Amino acid sequence: MSIFFLEVLTLKSFPLIPANIMSMTAVSEVLKSNSLTCKFGLYLSKSQAEELVTTRNMSLENLGRVEFGGGIINKLIYEFCDSPYISQYNYTETINDLIETFYYFKNETLDEVSDDDLLSLMKEYFDQYCNGSIELLQGRELEVTARNKRYSKKNYTVKNPKEKYKLILEREDKI
Amino acid sequence: MKMEIKSAINNNYYDGSDYFQWILHEGYQQHLLDYVMIENIQYQLFNLMATQTNKFTQGDSSSIPVDTAQTLLNSLCFTISFKLNNYSLESCCALLKEMSLPELFKQGQDLLNITFEDAKSLLFQAKNNAISTKNRAYNDTLFKGIDPFFQKYDMKFYAQDIPVSIDYPLSNNNSKLLGVEYVYNYILSFYLENKFCNSFTQKSINNLLYSYDEGYEELLVNIFQIVLFNALGCILIDKDPSKLVITEIDLDKIVNCKIDLSNSMLLYKTTQQLMEYLNIQDKLLRDYVYNSINQLENSITDALISKKPEKIFVKNKDKPPVEITIYKDRSKMPDEIFRKVEEEIRNCRHLSDKLQIISQLDSLGDLIDVFESHCINDNEIKHVFKLLDTNELSLLLSMSCVVLWESAYDFCEAEKPWEKTLLTYIKNLPKDEQFLIFKKAKSAIID
Numbered sequence: 001m002s003i004f005f006l007e008v009l010t011l012k013s014f015p016l017i018p019a020n021i022m023s024m025t026a027v028s029e030v031l032k033s034n035s036l037t038c039k040f041g042l043y044l045s046k047s048q049a050e051e052l053v054t055t056r057n058m059s060l061e062n063l064g065r066v067e068f069g070g071g072i073i074n075k076l077i078y079e080f081c082d083s084p085y086i087s088q089y090n091y092t093e094t095i096n097d098l099i100e101t102f103y104y105f106k107n108e109t110l111d112e113v114s115d116d117d118l119l120s121l122m123k124e125y126f127d128q129y130c131n132g133s134i135e136l137l138q139g140r141e142l143e144v145t146a147r148n149k150r151y152s153k154k155n156y157t158v159k160n161p162k163e164k165y166k167l168i169l170e171r172e173d174k175i
Numbered sequence: 176m177k178m179e180i181k182s183a184i185n186n187n188y189y190d191g192s193d194y195f196q197w198i199l200h201e202g203y204q205q206h207l208l209d210y211v212m213i214e215n216i217q218y219q220l221f222n223l224m225a226t227q228t229n230k231f232t233q234g235d236s237s238s239i240p241v242d243t244a245q246t247l248l249n250s251l252c253f254t255i256s257f258k259l260n261n262y263s264l265e266s267c268c269a270l271l272k273e274m275s276l277p278e279l280f281k282q283g284q285d286l287l288n289i290t291f292e293d294a295k296s297l298l299f300q301a302k303n304n305a306i307s308t309k310n311r312a313y314n315d316t317l318f319k320g321i322d323p324f325f326q327k328y329d330m331k332f333y334a335q336d337i338p339v340s341i342d343y344p345l346s347n348n349n350s351k352l353l354g355v356e357y358v359y360n361y362i363l364s365f366y367l368e369n370k371f372c373n374s375f376t377q378k379s380i381n382n383l384l385y386s387y388d389e390g391y392e393e394l395l396v397n398i399f400q401i402v403l404f405n406a407l408g409c410i411l412i413d414k415d416p417s418k419l420v421i422t423e424i425d426l427d428k429i430v431n432c433k434i435d436l437s438n439s440m441l442l443y444k445t446t447q448q449l450m451e452y453l454n455i456q457d458k459l460l461r462d463y464v465y466n467s468i469n470q471l472e473n474s475i476t477d478a479l480i481s482k483k484p485e486k487i488f489v490k491n492k493d494k495p496p497v498e499i500t501i502y503k504d505r506s507k508m509p510d511e512i513f514r515k516v517e518e519e520i521r522n523c524r525h526l527s528d529k530l531q532i533i534s535q536l537d538s539l540g541d542l543i544d545v546f547e548s549h550c551i552n553d554n555e556i557k558h559v560f561k562l563l564d565t566n567e568l569s570l571l572l573s574m575s576c577v578v579l580w581e582s583a584y585d586f587c588e589a590e591k592p593w594e595k596t597l598l599t600y601i602k603n604l605p606k607d608e609q610f611l612i613f614k615k616a617k618s619a620i621i622d
Contacts, residue, residue, distance in 0.1 A: 066244040068225035071237035106238065114235035 026053045026073070033074050037081045041088055048092045055096045059103045072102060072115060079119045085132025097134040098122065101142065108146035121145060121157060194256035198267045207268040219276035220251075226277075227251060231332055246333065251280065253335040253353060257290075258283035287330050287355055294359040295325055301366040307377050307501065308384065309392045309617075316343035317365060324358055346400050346467040367463040368399035374453040375402060375419060383419045386492040401489060403467060404475075407442075408488040410449050420491045429484040442468050442475060500619045502570055505538035513544060521550040526558060533559055539567070539574055546593035553596045560600045565608065569615035571597065 030049040037043065044052070052073055060067055076098055080086055086094050105118060113121075125141035126132060148156035199216065202208035208216075227247050228239055239247075258279050259267045270279065298321055305317055324339035335353040345364045352360055372380060380402060384391040387401055402419060409416035412428045421429075446468050450461055468475075478486040508516070516532065523529045529551055536542050546556060560568065575594045601612055 060238065064241045065238045066241055067238035068221065068228055075237075103238065106236070107240075111236060111240070115237055116235075 026056070026071075029071075030073050030077075033077045033081075037077060040081045042081055042086070042091050043088065044092065051092060052095060052099065055099050056103075059100045063103050063107050065103055065106065072119075073099065075115065075119060076102060079123050080126070083123070083127055083132070085127065094132075094134070098126075101134065101138050104138075105142050105146055108142075109149040112149055193252075194259060195252045198259060198264060198271070201264055202268045202271075205264070207265060208271065212272065216271060216276060223251060223276055223280060224248060227332070250332055250334040250336075254283035254287060254330075255279050256283075257286055257334075257354075257356065284330065284334075287334060290359050291325070291328065291330065291355050294355060294362055297359065297362045297366060298322075301362055301369060304366065304369045304373060306369055306372045306380060306398065308380065308398065310384070310394070310396070310398065311392055312343045312395050313398060316341055321358070321362065328355060328358075330355070342395065344395055344397050346397050346403075347463060347470065363459075364463065367460050368397075370457070370460055371453075371455070371464065372399055372402050374455065375406075375417060379417065379419045382491070383489055387489045400467065400471070403464065404487050405489055406449055406453075407445055407468075407475075408484070410445050410452070416449060416452060421488050422491050426484050426488065426490060429479070429488065430482045442472055500615070502573075502619055504540050504574075507538050507540040507544070513541065516541075517545065517548050517550050520545065526555055529555060530558060530562065534562055539570055542571070543574060543593075547591065553592060556593055556596050557600055560597065565612055566615065568597075568601065569612045570619060572601070572612065572616040573619040 027046070027049050030052055031044065031046065034043055056067070056073055059065075073095075077095060080095070080098060102118065102122065105122075106113075106115075109118070122137065122142070126134075126137050129141055130136040145156055199208065199213060203210075203213055224244075224247065227250075228237075228244070231243070231247060232239060255276065259270065262270065302317060306313075308314070320341055320343075321339060324337070327338035329336070329338075334355075337354060337357050339358070341361060343365075345361065346368065347364055349357070349360055380398065383401060383405055384398065387396070388394055405419045405421055406416040408421050408425070408429060409419070412425055414421075414425065443465070446464060450464065455461055455464070475487055478484055478488075507513070516536075520529050520532050523532070533542070533545060533551075536545070542559075545551065546559075551559070563571065575591070575597065601609055604612070
């Protein structure tokens with residue numbers, strides 16, 4: 001379990017919230033998602049659930065964030081379980097990547113986009129514009145969204161992204 | 176309604192939000208809390224943090240940045256510490272066994288709320304018993320500096336914060352305190368210091384401060400300490416302390432009198448004599464004065480041993496200080512009526528008509544509002560100034576935001592256009608008239 005939480009959530013030398021309590025809670029919460037995802041042919045074993053929780057903890061640690069409870073993993077699973085680009089073959093790997101992506105862009109959007117909105121955007125981009133490619137999701141759609149949000153644009157989401165991306169490239173060529 | 180003023184002097188170990196952690200640590204060390212209990216508390220704290228985080232993000236986000244989490248945790252622990260503050264270690268451990276952490280947290284919040292309201296009432300009392308002085312730090316802090324705290328303080332998520340900038344230095348200021356407790360303590364000390372200083376006349380204090388430093392208005396000094404030291408000095412040489420006057424001869428007496436400096440009770444007895452002379456019965460005030468003396472005992476004793484009493488006692492200056500005039504402006508007219516007057520002035524074609532309307536205004540506050548509403552231009556404002564006599568010009572200058580320098584009134588700073596026009600107008604008057612206006616402006620206090 002990550003020592004990060006111990007270092008952060010302590011006052012001086014005494015650990016007020018020990019890491020093992022948070023970890024145990026999270027794994028059991030993740031395993032509960034199987035009851036829904038099995039309808040889509042997706043299932044997580046205990047070791048895979050632990051792997052997801054570890055990914056979550058590492059992402060939180062690397063990105064300077066804290067989370068209480070199982071939280072986002074279940075929400076993410078419920079959002080993406082019906083994606084045509086996810087099967088049992090790439091289930092764990094994709095969810096791992098999506099977890100990292102989610103926390104990265106929570107920071108990049110300065111915490112101004114709620115969890116539900118960000119998950120919903122990620123799903124829309126993943127299915128409709130990126131054809132299941134995590135690289136395109138991270139490097140294209142979400143980057144533009146985050147930049148728009150940082151520049152306080154009212155319509156910060158990406159619509160018709162391929163066209164917009166083409167326009168950005170043309171503008172950069174001219175410069 | 177008379178408010179009961181609680182003493183904020185706490186003899187328990189307390190260091191902000193760490194008291195709660197200290198109890199857990201010490202309780203475990205001394206076997207008052209076992210491992211199962213500690214784990215239970217940690218689990219409850221975890222859930223409490225989850226609830227707080229959810230409230231903070233309004234359910235929008237399950238994760239937050241580390242810095243934010245640390246702040247929320249500090250606030251949570253501060254609130255629980257505030258509840259446990261007045262209990263001993265054993266009592267705290269018993270409470271932790273009997274009550275759940277959310278209950279303790281809720282009670283802590285209720286106590287914070289009570290202290291918050293008490294602090295507000297106490298500030299009102301402190302303003303009412305304020306001393307009349309031109310010391311800028313004193314006035315700015317008491318009448319402007321502390322008020323914003325009551326709008327900005329966030330008890331739910333930032334209970335340990337002190338969102339206010341306080342400049343005026345107090346004699347006893349417990350800088351280890353946090354949040355509303357710090358502010359309550361600060362206001363209480365302010366109130367007690369005012370109460371002590373009100374045992375002396377405004378004139379005596381004024382003379383004393385002037386003797387301390389002619390530019391005392393701009394200094395960051397504690398008025399109570401200066402007054403207390405001189406009062407004690409008078410008692411030491413059996414002189415009437417009410418005037419707070421210590422002359423050159425008195426300083427020599429202090430040096431030459433046979434004070435038993437090895438007697439550690441000397442200062443205590445002198446202070447006791449002073450309190451009896453001033454008939455101070457209030458226990459809180461008495462404790463405050465004794466605490467001040469305790470903290471400053473070494474510097475007082477050193478000054479006496481080294482035969483340099485002028486280090487702590489202020490020698491009276493021969494030149495008397497400027498008398499302070501307190502001016503109470505008339506009430507300003509209601510907003511609706513002012514708008515009509517402003518409209519009328521704006522619609523006048525001739526300057527004489529405008530001047531006639533303005534000359535009928537009752538208060539200087541209304542006059543300043545007319546200047547700031549831009550219904551007359553700078554040229555016309557000069558003609559308004561011609562209608563005012565020396566006293567009115569000095570009061571207008573005193574009410575403006577113009578910064579008046581002590582000895583070089585040529586170098587005054589003005590911010591607003593009408594203030595700049597006023598300064599220019601005054602500087603074009605004969606020199607002696609200028610001097611009189613600036614002198615009166617510096618000695619006026621607007622109530």
